[in-house]
Amino acid sequence: MSAITTLSLRHPQGDTPIHVGAGALAACRPDLAAWIEGRTVFIVAPARVRELHGEQLEETLAAAAHRHCLEVPDGEEAKELRVAERLWAEMLTSGGKRDSRVIAFGGGSVGDLTGFVAGCFLRGVEFLQVPTTLLAQVDAAVGGKTGINQPAGKNTIGLFHHPWKVVADTELLGTLPAPEIRSGLMEVLKMGILSSPKLFTRLEDGLEDLLAGDPQALAPAVAAAIQGKIDIVERDPTEKGERRLLNLGHTLGHALETALGYRALRHGEAVAYGTLFATRLALRRGQLDPVIADRIGGLIGRFRLPELPAVATRDLIEIMARDKKARESGLSWILPRGLGECEIVADIAESEVLQALEPFLTDPFVG
Ligand SMILES: NC(=O)c1ccc[n+]([C@@H]2O[C@H](COP(=O)([O-])OP(=O)(O)OC[C@H]3O[C@@H](n4cnc5c(N)ncnc54)[C@H](O)[C@@H]3O)[C@@H](O)[C@H]2O)c1
The missing domain is CATH 1.20.1090.10 (Dehydroquinate synthase-like - alpha domain)
Structure with missing residues (x-):
């Protein structure tokens, strides 16, 4: 297992630690066990991600009193009000309380939906982001923006609700199709142009390894891109000015x-x-x-x-x-x-x- 980098995002609701690296999920097991001990835990994930990586997550959840898997559609179809309503109903009927725990396990669409659902449920419960796409690790899971779509516009309904923690395990990216890696790497490149000549040069020097999805090569690039986003979000948490640079x-x-x-x-x-x-x-x-x-x-x-x-x-x-x-x-x-x-x-x-x-x-x- 390679070294895990821990970053921290300070925001109006507190601090969110962000653990990055190949094997980060296993490394966070003791923290996660303490967080879920004796609680009801809701895991929000599409079937595909559960099939591919569910076992790895389950291994970290043994301390929970109850575990409920809430399956959601793949991709953008997850970010719909009817999906959020179904999750709230399932959480209530399964005994969800204000101190229950929610875990987003999937790409950016799952993270956006889950953060929104957790932020509104009983006026806000803690949630954990375990992003499983590169784009979600470097961008969507960091910064507290959550939301769903309306027919009239994407991401139009939502709130700022920061996760308790983000675990960006680059081992999980090994099953991503090449175009998804490329799409996520573009967000890394964006951060290089925006805030880090060093990150830009790292991409110039090692693009082929990164495009091949090598988890060890990806880890420092993911950490550097997240740090770039943290710096901007800390200065402008609610996108009044500088955060618009991320566009x-x-x-x-x-x-x-x-x-x-x-x-x-x-x-x-x-x-x-x-x-x-x-x-x-x-x-x-x-x-x-x-x-x-x-x-x-x-x-x-x-x-x-x-x-x-x-x-x-x-x-x-x-x-x-x-x-x-x-x-x-x-x-x-x-x-x-x-x-x-x-x-x-x-x-x-x-x-x-x-x-x-x-x-x-x-x-x-x-x-
Ligand atoms: N909140 C924010 O600040 C923010 C920022 C950027 C983007 N976003 C949102 O993120 C969403 C896009 O996220 P995305 O690119 O992760 O797309 P996505 O969530 O739709 O996932 C893309 C595909 O990858 C699959 N997948 C996920 N993990 C996998 C894995 N480990 N192996 C194989 N397949 C896997 C998913 O099942 C899906 O089919 C958009 O809804 C966008 O609005 C939010």
């Missing part, structure tokens, strides 16, 4: 996901294209050293993203205009200024975006 690549990325019906590109892949475009905008504005822009483009190129599907410039502009109307503060762009430094640009004229976007859609890797 690097999301302005165009979200428009691409919407235009392509959330099917052709995974979230991290859309963010990768969005980050390339933000880099191009920064370069065109004379705000970014071309050498740095080349390094960002070169590294994203090595991710071997699926080709950008044909999408009309007009459609993207319209979706971004709709997003802009939906926010009282307008549409913002996160633009890199260097490695480890980005800025929030409140508004960029549509004509400027259009001029950059047309050639970008033809060839995202040139310019």
